[in-house]
Amino acid sequence: MANTDLGPLRPIADAPIKDGExxxxxxxxxxxxxxxxIGEYDGSNWHDLDNGPLDPTHYLLLPPGx
Numbered sequence: 001m002a003n004t005d006l007g008p009l010r011p012i013a014d015a016p017i018k019d020g021e022x023x024x025x026x027x028x029x030x031x032x033x034x035x036x037x038i039g040e041y042d043g044s045n046w047h048d049l050d051n052g053p054l055d056p057t058h059y060l061l062l063p064p065g066x
Contacts, residue, residue, distance in 0.1 A: 009058040017041045025049075028056035038062070 009029065017023045024040030031037025032052055039048040039056070046054040 007060060009060050012046075012056050012059050015041065015059050019043060023061075025062045027060040027062055028054055029058050030056065 009027075012028075015023065015026075020043045022040060022043055025038055026040065028037045028039045028046065028048075029035075031039070031048060031054060037048040037054060037056075039046055039054050046056055048054055
């Protein structure tokens with residue numbers, strides 16, 4: 001499992017998301033083009049900051065105010 005300076009990446013299945021409630025921003029992988037992405041859960045789906053859909057396998061919650 002990869003680590004970042006902010007901590008270890010966690011499986012997306014472990015994200016504490018709830019239907020109808022936003023969560024994030026998060027560092028997500030893979031992003032579009034199989035790279036990293038910063039994105040959010042909008043209450044029903046994950047997406048990047050350009051509102052492009054994502055299907056990440058791992059995440060890391062980012063600190064607020066970045």
